[in-house]
Amino acid sequence: MDGTYDAIVVGGGHNGLTAAAYLARVGLRVLVLERGEHLGGATRSERVFAGVDAHVSRYSYLVSLLPRRVLVELGLPIRLRRRRYASYTPVPHDPTRGLLVDTGDDAATATSFASVGAAGDVDAWRGFGARTAALAARLFPTMTEPLLSSAAARALLGDADWRDLVENPIGDVVAATFRDDLVRGVVLTDALIGTFASTRDRGRANRCFLYHVIGGGTGDWDVPVGGMGAVERALEDAGRAWRADLRTRATVTTVDPGGRHRPAEVTWSDDDGVSHCAGAQFVLAACAPAVLERLLGDEPSEPAPEGSQLKVNMVLSRLPRLRSGIDPAIAFAGTFHVNETATQLESAHADAAAGRIPALPPVETYCHSLTDHSILGPELRATGAHTLTAFGLHMPARLFVDDPDGARATALAATIASVNSVLAEPIEDCLLPDADGAPCLEVRSPVDLEADVALPGGHIFHRDLSWPWAEDEDDVGRWGVETAHPRVLLAGAGARRGGGVSAIPGRAAAMVVVSRT
Numbered sequence: 405m406d407g408t409y410d411a412i413v414v415g416g417g418h419n420g421l422t423a424a425a426y427l428a429r430v431g432l433r434v435l436v437l438e439r440g441e442h443l444g445g446a447t448r449s450e451r452v453f454a455g456v457d458a459h460v461s462r463y464s465y466l467v468s469l470l471p472r473r474v475l476v477e478l479g480l481p482i483r484l485r486r487r488r489y490a491s492y493t494p495v496p497h498d499p500t501r502g503l504l505v506d507t508g509d510d511a512a513t514a515t516s517f518a519s520v521g522a523a524g525d526v527d528a529w530r531g532f533g534a535r536t537a538a539l540a541a542r543l544f545p546t547m548t549e550p551l552l553s554s555a556a557a558r559a560l561l562g563d564a565d566w567r568d569l570v571e572n573p574i575g576d577v578v579a580a581t582f583r584d585d586l587v588r589g590v591v592l593t594d595a596l597i598g599t600f601a602s603t604r605d606r607g608r609a610n611r612c613f614l615y616h617v618i619g620g621g622t623g624d625w626d627v628p629v630g631g632m633g634a635v636e637r638a639l640e641d642a643g644r645a646w647r648a649d650l651r652t653r654a655t656v657t658t659v660d661p662g663g664r665h666r667p668a669e670v671t672w673s674d675d676d677g678v679s680h681c682a683g684a685q686f687v688l689a690a691c692a693p694a695v696l697e698r699l700l701g702d703e704p705s706e707p708a709p710e711g712s713q714l715k716v717n718m719v720l721s722r723l724p725r726l727r728s729g730i731d732p733a734i735a736f737a738g739t740f741h742v743n744e745t746a747t748q749l750e751s752a753h754a755d756a757a758a759g760r761i762p763a764l765p766p767v768e769t770y771c772h773s774l775t776d777h778s779i780l781g782p783e784l785r786a787t788g789a790h791t792l793t794a795f796g797l798h799m800p801a802r803l804f805v806d807d808p809d810g811a812r813a814t815a816l817a818a819t820i821a822s823v824n825s826v827l828a829e830p831i832e833d834c835l836l837p838d839a840d841g842a843p844c845l846e847v848r849s850p851v852d853l854e855a856d857v858a859l860p861g862g863h864i865f866h867r868d869l870s871w872p873w874a875e876d877e878d879d880v881g882r883w884g885v886e887t888a889h890p891r892v893l894l895a896g897a898g899a900r901r902g903g904g905v906s907a908i909p910g911r912a913a914a915m916v917v918v919s920r921t
Contacts, residue, residue, distance in 0.1 A: 409435045409649075411917055412670045412684040414656050414699070415896060417445025417857075420690030421639035421650075422910030423895045425478050427917060428646035435682060436643070437654040437672050439858065443640050446857045446864070447905055449633025449779065452846050455839025457781025458719045458773075458791055461632035463848070463857060464864075465770060465793050468619025468626065469906035470635070473548050477911075480638040484626035487775050489738035492730065493590055494826035495520055496743050499727040502826075503586060504734070522584035532581055532591070539565055540618040547618075547872060547901050547908050553880040557873035570871070574610045575603030578746070588746035593739075593768060593797070598864040600712035600800040602753050603746070611869040615903055625739075627775040635905065654680075659687055659699040661889035668891045685921070688895040688913045689887075692866035695858060696887075696894070711850035711862030712756075714765070714796035714815050719844035721836040722788050723771070725828040736792070737774045742767040743822050744797075752798040759803070761815050764822050766797040789836055794819060801850035801861045808851045816847045866898030874900075883912040893917070 411427050413420045416438025427434045442448060446463035453460075467484055475482055490505040504516040510530075517526045542560055546552055558566045568577045574595050582588045592603050595613035603609045617623040628635050643650055653675045662668035667683040674680065689696040697704055723732035744766040752762035773780055773790045780789060796819045804811040824830050835843035850862020859866065874880045884900030885893045895913035896902060902909045 406680045406682040408667065408683040409433045410684065410921065411435075411686045411688055412437065412668075412682060413688045413690055413895065414659065414670065414696070415445065415690035416440070416443040416650065416652065417690055417896065418447040418635060418639055418905060418907060419896045419910035420445075420688070421636070421643055422474065422478075422907040423688050423690060423914045424648040424650065425639060425642040425646060426911055426914035428643055428648040429478070430918060432917070432921065434643075434648040435684070436648060436650045437656050437670065438650070438652045439655040441652055443650060443652060444633070444636030446859070447632045447636045449631035449636075452717060453719055453838040453844040454842075456719055456836065456844055457784045458789070459631050459633055459779045460717050460719070460791055461772065461793070462717060462846075463715065463853065464632050464905050465772065466625045467628050467635070467905050468624065469547075469615065469904040469908065470620075471544070471548050471906070471908065472620070474907045474911055478639075478642050480642060482635055482638045483629040485629055485775050486624060486626055487738050489734060491590060491739040491741055492735040493586060493741035493744065494726065494728060495586060496745060496748065496826070499826040500729075502726070502728045502730060502735070503590065504730070505590075505738070517587075520584075520586060522587050525582045525584050525587045528581050529587065535565070536617040536623055539569070540623045541621050543872070544618045544621040547906075548911065550881045551874040551879055551884050551900065553874055553877065557871075569610060569614055571606070573604050573606045574613045575746070575750075578603070585745040585747050589744040589749055590741055592746055592749055593741065593744055593766070596749065596797050597795070598711060598713050599868070600710060600753070600756065600798065602750060604750070608868050611871060614872070615869055627772060629776050629778060631772065631776070631779045632905070639907075656699060658701070659689075659696070659892065661687070661700060662891045664890070685891065686917050687892045688917070689892065690895040690910060691858065692860045692863070692896060693894060693898040694860040694867070696892070700889070700892070706867070709861040709863035709867040710801045711853060711859060711864055712798060712800040713850065713862075713864065714799040714819055715848045715853075716794040716796070716816065716819060717846045718792040718794070718831075719836045720790050720792055720834045722834055723790055724831055724834045727826065727828045733774060736769065736771040736790075740769040742769065742826055744768070749797070756798045756800055756803060761803055761811065761818055762798055763818060764825070765799065765815070765819050767819055767822050768795045768797070769793060769823065770795070794823060799849065801854075804849045804851040808849065812847060812849045812852070815849065864897075865903035866896055869903045870900045872901045883916050885909055885913045885916060
């Protein structure tokens with residue numbers, strides 16, 4: 405036995421580090437076990453390309469759900485920066501025109517709506533935005549408190565928001581609110597990030613939409629200064645400062661949940677294959693629920709998770725020109741929507757559901773370095789280079805399982821063709837060569853994400869998102885992290901109110917431990 409701890413945290417991603425920091429700061433003895441070479445999990449920045457001084461947020465990329473309360477309570481020096489423009493969306497059948505949503509100029513946004521033939525949706529856009537912002541202000545503060553009952557959540561949302569965002573399919577609500585197919589698509593993408601679903605089916609898409617519009621109490625998606633690595637480093641530094649024991653290259657093999665009068669035990673192996681075992685009053689599983697069940701030796705309690713995205717990381721020598729003539733530094737400063745009308749989103753879903761990689765995938769791109777150039781080295785920055793992330797929707801894991809390499813290549817080609825369809829020049833012409841002369845382009849499918857960072861099925865939320873309140877009356881007042889084993893708690897994205905870079909599950913699990921210690 406390698407000792408006894410107050411808590412052992414399985415998984416050193418941002419939620420595991422959050423839990424460790426909260427527990428260590430109150431004097432508890434905490435051990436974190438991370439199987440990878442580095443802490444941070446999917447919340448990391450890396451120099452992905454040989455000889456290129458760009459620290460790319462390799463897996464995750466923006467922050468919305470991380471509560472300011474966590475930053476204050478842990479004293480984290482994390483800076484978040486607001487993007488100047490919300491989004492730009494070229495008209496797919498006529499990319500000489502595009503819809504620019506300017507968060508700093510409402511009149512300019514209205515003019516842009518008119519330029520794409522959507523003037524009739526301006527008032528609806530303003531009203532819907534005000535509605536979701538008011539919802540965010542009401543609901544987001546509850547994310548760091550014990551779970552509300554469904555009845556209390558309904559009272560908080562109000563009957564209209566409950567009907568439209570919980571009971572009715574989000575696709576139907578958006579169709580009834582907006583006339584223009586392009587505008588509808590811009591709204592609906594928030595319901596599909598990392599989620600394989602039709603927006604006309606109530607459930608997964610609605611929950612995904614809700615999480616995407618309530619972040620920070622405003623719904624704004626902010627840029628972490630220094631990249632995602634800055635988030636990981638701040639949490640790691642906090643844990644070490646309070647003397648948490650943070651270990652890497654430690655592969656957990658079993659979890660014994662213990663009993664009423666018997667502590668839990670965790671067994672792991674190190675790089676040399678040596679097996680270790682330690683006891684703990686609590687085990688905090690900052691891994692996916694499916695992984696925890698395997699470690700406990702339990703049978704799966706639900707269908708296997710399935711992620712649904714293609715992540716493409718690039719470094720460009722310069723931003724590409726657009727057919728509309730808009731300044732690329734404006735177009736790429738927010739979310740750049742490609743082939744994401746409501747009709748195209750449903751068509752791509754139908755293709756994928758039929759087992760086909762969408763011929764013209766919906767794609768969102770984002771340029772971190774336009775808002776925060778600190779992720780580029782000074783010399784690279786001076787050349788006008790930029791990072792670019794492309795996020796392909798409706799790319800479920802099922803499409804990649806049988807032929808991972810071939811399907812990845814096909815999906816990448818389709819994604820690049822989709823992006824190029826709205827540009828004035830091929831994106832390939834703008835890719836920076838690395839030190840070996842290869843283009844700075846990396847692509848990761850759901851199958852790759854499972855191999856890289858232990859996301860079952862490549863699901864970026866560990867499993868389908870749940871409503872951020874108690875759906876069972878027995879769970880009212882709990883934290884959404886409890887399991888059937890009193891000494892074992894979920895502390896990762898698969899907990900209720902998990903998903904995204906939020907630290908909410910890690911904090912919630914720590915709150916349970918502190919209350920029972």
